[in-house]
Amino acid sequence: MTTETTPRTSPEIGGMGHSVKRKEDPRFIRGAGEYIDDLVLPGMLWLDIVRSPYAHATIKGIDASEALKIPGVLAVITGADLEKAGLHWMPTLAGDKQMVLPTTTVMYQSQEVAAVVATSRYIAADGVAAVLVDYEPLPVIVDPHKALEPGAMVLRPDRAADKQTNRIWHWESGDAAKTDAALAAADVRVSEDIYIPRIHVASIETCGCIADWDAVRGQMTLHMTSQAPHAIRTVLALVSGLPEQNIRVKTHDMGGGFGGKVPVYPGYVLAVVASLTVGKPVKWIEDRSENLQADSFARDYHIHAELGATKAGKITSLKVKTIADHGYTDAAADPSKFPAGLFNVITGSYDFDNAFVEVDGVYTNKPPGGVAYRCSFRVTEAVHAIERMVDILAHDIGKDPAQLRMENFIQPEQFPYKTPTGWEYDSGNYGVALQKAMDMIGYDDLRKEQAAKRAKGELMGIGISSFTEIVGAGPSHDFDIIGLKMFDSCEIRVHPTGKVLARIGVQTTGQGHETTFAQIIAEELGFPVGDIKIEYGDTDTAPYGLGTYASRSTPVAGAATAMAARKIRDKARKLAAHLLEASEEDLEWEPGKFSVKGSPDRFKTIQEIAFAAYTNHPAGMEAGLEAVDYYDPPNLTFPFGSYICVVDIDKGTGQVHIRRFVAVDDCGNIINPMIVDGQIHGGLTMGLAPSLYEAITYDELGNNLAGTFMDYLVPTAVETPAWETGKTITPSPHHPLGAKGVGESATVGAPPAIANAVVDALWHLGVRNVDIPMTPQKIWAILHEKGIS
Amino acid sequence: MRETVELSLVVNGRAHPIRVEPRETLADVLRERLGLTGLKISCDVQVCGACTVLVDGLAISACTYLAADAEGHEVTTVEGLARAGQLSPLQQSFIDAAAFQCGFCTPGMRMAATALLAENPAPTRAQVVAGIEGNICRCTGYVPIIDAILEAAGAVDAAGVSEGAR
Numbered sequence: 001m002t003t004e005t006t007p008r009t010s011p012e013i014g015g016m017g018h019s020v021k022r023k024e025d026p027r028f029i030r031g032a033g034e035y036i037d038d039l040v041l042p043g044m045l046w047l048d049i050v051r052s053p054y055a056h057a058t059i060k061g062i063d064a065s066e067a068l069k070i071p072g073v074l075a076v077i078t079g080a081d082l083e084k085a086g087l088h089w090m091p092t093l094a095g096d097k098q099m100v101l102p103t104t105t106v107m108y109q110s111q112e113v114a115a116v117v118a119t120s121r122y123i124a125a126d127g128v129a130a131v132l133v134d135y136e137p138l139p140v141i142v143d144p145h146k147a148l149e150p151g152a153m154v155l156r157p158d159r160a161a162d163k164q165t166n167r168i169w170h171w172e173s174g175d176a177a178k179t180d181a182a183l184a185a186a187d188v189r190v191s192e193d194i195y196i197p198r199i200h201v202a203s204i205e206t207c208g209c210i211a212d213w214d215a216v217r218g219q220m221t222l223h224m225t226s227q228a229p230h231a232i233r234t235v236l237a238l239v240s241g242l243p244e245q246n247i248r249v250k251t252h253d254m255g256g257g258f259g260g261k262v263p264v265y266p267g268y269v270l271a272v273v274a275s276l277t278v279g280k281p282v283k284w285i286e287d288r289s290e291n292l293q294a295d296s297f298a299r300d301y302h303i304h305a306e307l308g309a310t311k312a313g314k315i316t317s318l319k320v321k322t323i324a325d326h327g328y329t330d331a332a333a334d335p336s337k338f339p340a341g342l343f344n345v346i347t348g349s350y351d352f353d354n355a356f357v358e359v360d361g362v363y364t365n366k367p368p369g370g371v372a373y374r375c376s377f378r379v380t381e382a383v384h385a386i387e388r389m390v391d392i393l394a395h396d397i398g399k400d401p402a403q404l405r406m407e408n409f410i411q412p413e414q415f416p417y418k419t420p421t422g423w424e425y426d427s428g429n430y431g432v433a434l435q436k437a438m439d440m441i442g443y444d445d446l447r448k449e450q451a452a453k454r455a456k457g458e459l460m461g462i463g464i465s466s467f468t469e470i471v472g473a474g475p476s477h478d479f480d481i482i483g484l485k486m487f488d489s490c491e492i493r494v495h496p497t498g499k500v501l502a503r504i505g506v507q508t509t510g511q512g513h514e515t516t517f518a519q520i521i522a523e524e525l526g527f528p529v530g531d532i533k534i535e536y537g538d539t540d541t542a543p544y545g546l547g548t549y550a551s552r553s554t555p556v557a558g559a560a561t562a563m564a565a566r567k568i569r570d571k572a573r574k575l576a577a578h579l580l581e582a583s584e585e586d587l588e589w590e591p592g593k594f595s596v597k598g599s600p601d602r603f604k605t606i607q608e609i610a611f612a613a614y615t616n617h618p619a620g621m622e623a624g625l626e627a628v629d630y631y632d633p634p635n636l637t638f639p640f641g642s643y644i645c646v647v648d649i650d651k652g653t654g655q656v657h658i659r660r661f662v663a664v665d666d667c668g669n670i671i672n673p674m675i676v677d678g679q680i681h682g683g684l685t686m687g688l689a690p691s692l693y694e695a696i697t698y699d700e701l702g703n704n705l706a707g708t709f710m711d712y713l714v715p716t717a718v719e720t721p722a723w724e725t726g727k728t729i730t731p732s733p734h735h736p737l738g739a740k741g742v743g744e745s746a747t748v749g750a751p752p753a754i755a756n757a758v759v760d761a762l763w764h765l766g767v768r769n770v771d772i773p774m775t776p777q778k779i780w781a782i783l784h785e786k787g788i789s
Numbered sequence: 790m791r792e793t794v795e796l797s798l799v800v801n802g803r804a805h806p807i808r809v810e811p812r813e814t815l816a817d818v819l820r821e822r823l824g825l826t827g828l829k830i831s832c833d834v835q836v837c838g839a840c841t842v843l844v845d846g847l848a849i850s851a852c853t854y855l856a857a858d859a860e861g862h863e864v865t866t867v868e869g870l871a872r873a874g875q876l877s878p879l880q881q882s883f884i885d886a887a888a889f890q891c892g893f894c895t896p897g898m899r900m901a902a903t904a905l906l907a908e909n910p911a912p913t914r915a916q917v918v919a920g921i922e923g924n925i926c927r928c929t930g931y932v933p934i935i936d937a938i939l940e941a942a943g944a945v946d947a948a949g950v951s952e953g954a955r
Contacts, residue, residue, distance in 0.1 A: 025884045028892025029876070031827025031867035035893060038826040121817065122810065204831050204839060204927045205893045255829070255893025256927050288832045510891025510928050678887045681930035709836040709925070717918045717931040 002729045003436075005670050008523065009591045014530070015523030016737065019674035023514040023534075024253075033253040036208045036225050041281040044210065045074065047271050048124035049284075050114040050131045051294065052106040055142070055365040055702020057135040059102060062114055067130035072123035074278065076131060077115040077270060079103040090239060090269055092331040093231075093262070093481055094339065096168070097158075098368065099329075100266045100273075106135070107155065107328035108367045109702050110293035115270040117282060140702040141166070144302065144325040144362040155328060155363045168330050168361035173344035173421045175356060182317035182354035186308030190392050195771045196381050197695040198300040198325070198366070200292055201373050202714055203509070205255020207295060208285035209268050211275035220276075221248045224268060227257045227507050228547025231484060233539045235264065236272070251537035257509030258686070259372025262333040262549050263296045293707040296332075297366075297696060298373035300325035301381045307389045308354075313399045315408050317354040320346055320385065324361045325369055332370030333549065334377050335479045335486065341377030344421035345470045348386035349430045349640060350408040355420040365702045374686050374747040376471045376550035383467045387752035388759075388769065391463070395763050400447070401756070402438060405466050406431055416733075423470065425638045429666070429730045434466050434642035437664040440726055441644045454764065459649035459788075461761025464642065465753035471741040472555025472637040481546065487632045488556035489543035490564045492521060494625040496614040498607030500525075500532040502564075505545015506557040507537045511679070511743060513553065516671045517561050520737065524565030525572075526592025526606050543628055551639075551741035554671065555732075560631035562736040567627035572609045575625075578618040579604050637732045637740035641665040643753040649761050651789055654780030656692055656758055663749070664726040668740035677725055680746045684723045687750025689715050691772050796860050800825065801869030809856050816840045816851035819866060827867035827896040831925075838924030841897035842866050848904035850923075867896035870903065879903065879941040886937035890928035898924045902938045911942055 009015030027033050064076035079101035082088040089097045101112055116127035141147045141155060147166035154164050183189060209224035220242055226232050229249040237244035254261065271284040286295070301322055308317035324340060326332065334341045340359035347355050361370075373380070390408070394401040409430040410417050417425040438444075446462055453460045476485035489505035504517055518532035536542050545557060569589065576594035577584045580602055587594045595603035604612075613625035646660045663684055670676050693713035697705045706712040731738030751772055758774050759767060765786045770778065783789035791810055798805045800823060809818055819825045819842065828851055831839040835850040842851045843865040870877060876884070879902055889895040898921060905912060905920035912920065917938045918931075926934060 021884060022887075024892065025889075028889055028895050029880045029883055029899070030871065031896035031899075033892045034826075035829070037830070038820075040821075121821070122813070202927065204837065204891070204925060205829070206831065253893075254891060255831075256891045258927075288834070288837075510893075512890065674887050678890060678929060678933065681932055682890065682928045683930075685930035686927070708834055709832040710834055714837075714925050714927065716922050716925060717935060718922045720931045722932055723930060 003727060005673060005729065009526065013522050013526055013528050013591060015519055015591060016669065016671050018519065018672065020515055020519055020529055020672055022512045023518065024512060035205055035253050035255055036210070036223060037285045039210060039223055039252060041210060041212060044281040044283055045278065046118050046121050046124040047274050047282050047284040048116050048128045049112050049267060049270070049290070050116065050128050050133065051110045051290070052113050052135070053109065054106060054135050054137050055109045056138040056140045057106050058138060059104060059106060059113065060134040060136055063132040064114070066132065067116060067127040070123060070126050070130060072119040073116060073127040074119065075117040075274070076127065077101070077274065082273065087273060090264065092329060093333045094330040095336065096330040098331055100269045108365055109704055110290065110367070112266045115274065117274045117278065140365045142364055142366065142698045142700060142702050144323050144364050147362050147364050155365065166363040168326060168363060169339050170358065170360050171340045172356070172358040175354065175420070179317050179319050179354040179356035183306060183308040183319060186316050187311040188309045188393065188397055189306060190389060190396055191306040192389060192392055192769050194303045194305065194385055194388055194769065196299045196301045196303065196384055197772065198297045198369060199373050199690045199694050200295070200297055200696055200712065201258035201260035202292065202712065203256030203258055203260055206286045206288060206291040207261060207265060207267065208283070209271050210281050210283045211271040212281040213275040213279060215279045219246050219248070220272065221250060222272065223250050223252065225254055225261045226251055227261045227509060227549050229507060229537055229539050230505065230544050231481060231546060232264065234484065235482065249539045251507055254509040257548065258374040259298065259549055260295055261509065262547070263331050263371055265295060288709060289707050292712055293704045294367050296371040297369045298371055299381060300369045303381065303385050305385050305389050307393055309393055313393065313397050313404045313407060315350050315352045317352065318347060320357045322359040324359050325364050325366065326361050327366035327369045328363055329368050330361055330370065331368035333481065335473055335481055337478055338377060342470045343378040343382050345379055345423060345468065346382035346386050347419045347421060348383065349410060349466050349468045350390070351410045351414065353420055357421060366698060372549060374683060375744045376469065377473070379470055380748045380751070383748050384752045387465045387467065388755060391756040391759065392768055401464050402434060402443060405434060405464065424635060425468065426635055426732050426734055427730050428468065428638060428640050429728065430466055430640060433640065433664045433666055433728050436726055436728060437642040437644045437662050440664070440724065441646070441660060441662040443644065446646060459651060459761045461647045461757040461759070463645045463753045463755065463757025463760055465749050465756065466642045467640060467749040469639040469745050469748055470636050471551035471639060471744065472633055473550050473552055474636055475634060476632045484546060486546045487630050488545040488552065488560050489628065489630045490557060490561040491543045491628040492564045492568055492626060494568060494610045494613070496611050498527065498531065498610040500527050501535065502532060502561065503535045503542040504557050504561065505543050506548040506553040509548060511553065512675050516675060519671050520558055520561045521565050523591070524562055525569060551744045554739050555637045555735060555741045556631055556633055558739055559633060559736050560629045563631055564627045564629035567629065568625055571625060572606060574621065575609045575612050575617065576604045579609065579612055634734050637668065637735060639665070639667045639740040639742060639745050641745055641749050643749050645753040645757040647757040647761055649758065649779060651783060654776040654783055654789065656774055656779060658721040658754065660724065661721050662724045662726065663746060664728060665742065665745055666728045666730050667742035667745065668730060668732045668735065669738035670729065671739060676742050679743050680725050681723050683744060683746025684750050685715055685720050686747045688720065688754065691751045691754040691774060693719065693773055695773050794857055796857060798856065798859055798864065800864045801866060811855065811857050813856050814852055815854040815856045815859050818856040819851060825866045825868050829893050829897065838901060839894050839897040841900040841924065843900055843904055846904065846907060848901050867899055882937040882940040886933045886940060888929060888933040888937035894924060894926045898926065898934060905938070906942055914939060
């Protein structure tokens, strides 16, 4: 473990460890990026969607006649129209099915009911307003606990006869009997109910597409906002029957993804159907209310956790039972074997033998849930639960929460470490990260200050989170989505003049892949980063990949890029031996050139070698210099970190003020420190958001109460603290670059640090838990009840 | 026939004769009729600032501003800030501070910062925060944006608090 990055290459080459300025920047800073809604195709039509005001209702009739009288409205598509072609239902990535348009029943507020195709955005909206739908409201289930009660109305009677229940699935991990025995024998047991509410990624760009059907060529081009374009192409081929070579999915610049642009939404399918029908390009762009009310959501986990420990605070056991609210269909994008994602990483950074986790997925009258919010498959829920429980244990037995963590951490020499729920952590050094965070923030002094303030009646809290992430899905023996193994890919072509074109199977949504993937190639081959062009997001040209989510770009496609570059280096060695009239074994490599051992002035640069690959390759060797790699990772990677948050709570208003927040992250070897730091800052802000502000709530009728940015409080510069960041570096032992992935760590690690700080400030009043978001109203009510406010 | 009005919209110093419906927003007219797609539409309710443009030098949300109301005023979009291909100090400081990632909020953020610095060339950190409170960024966490604006203003307290590369 180290704390600093020493680049192997010069700044001119710009390999790993250099804060290379991004190749994306010049177009973005001029407003010259090209996002989906900036794209206009000749003859393009518009599609807009009629949505249900009810959360559950029977559709008694749809009258489109007035809409069709509006000049410029060309068609109104209903479920009945789609049913004729068998397209009214579509499969979800989780193996469930989802309505494209309903034929009889709507299942959530804002569900798509009909689509209007028109000659302009405004006329399409006029058409939507003129479509008359006759609804008969039905009873609504918004609480998943009620959905599981005996005799509850079955929301999905379309399922098989043995599945006439609102329980979608039951999943478990670990050893129940052993865990029960360990809990029964524990000196200390703490238990808590923790609810992690429904939230929405709310990427600043909403979703959209242009479907462009060319009837003459039999070609469908789908320009869209997708984090996984290849998977979309294959699904589209399987569902539509169009030959896959005639489907091109193309992404453009994207205004964030965070998991929300992984699923297939009905709007995309409707645009495809409309374009196939009218033979023209059809654009669908959702507005913010549609985005916040109908796209897939994250979280919504009702967790009950029990932790067992010795008197001294050594953790022995953990038992967790969870209800997962998936809305009316399971449209999560989890790997097939993991309906609750990687939630069983819930044993966290701690060394103990006994754990059992069970989750029930449940249907309710809400939009689909269970996609990510900048996290890897339910890791945030797991980390929140274990970090809250560890803190409650520390407070219960009167031990400092930092000390209790130190005494329970998995130790560096225990890696690779097998957890009681079956994961093998590749590496870690948790105590050093926590100690660094404590040193940066001045932990001991803060505890003294807190004691002094408490004596004066002031509310100050200090919260810690020492999280372990699990990212980079994943090894093909366990990981697939709809059967597609979760490898990823890179193809590199070196041109005769020593310039490079590389294409990757993952997609950028703002992370800077055009820069970081070029840096990987610069590191491995010594071409200057400015000579390397990275392309992605066009399924006609990029190699097949499973896409960008769950922090998998660097762990999987980054590894593929390094491996493809090494294949090129192997061939370059042969070419250099030919050019230098030396044996391959006598050559040594340094970034950018091969030289003859002992004769450093006899060398060939990688550019000279590239030229020779096309002009002077030896007899018996294929011309050209290119390689492709499909990388199947041997394991996941396990970034970690320790965060410490200091809060002051206003006794009059209940407002939580984050005074300081120190984040020490370890993502293994770093490709671009500037970009990593930016990812952590952004991730922390998206961790702050659900901690204090964001939640999608519903009333008893299933009305979404946070369906605009007036009600769904995304943090601005005013709310966001001045994050303080630090790092340690513990390379992944199995990743070719020693890298681990970083995009989501901070979103995963921040909420429990903030929650622990708030509870720490209130513990002496008898407060054991406060569910996020910890709004002023919620805190004020607690203070009022305790007679403080 | 739909009712339309004839306008002469002055955008980035050039007059554009154009016939629009009274209900058309300035954002839609700039983007779809004049091809000025730098400004973005995100929240539709004047909360997020992605559609920020300048009207007579003041930052406004084009998503809730009718195009017809811009008649007789000077509209400036992000495209109008270009200086013969050269980056402005604000653009350069945004790049240097890594003040954007996906780039979608960036044009609006830049317009808000331009209006702020025009009004107050030497803002404090708190004034910068207040100046961009109407602009949502989902990627950066704002600290780099605040640093960039202070840097462009030549402020001496622009250093971030991170040990990272900035």
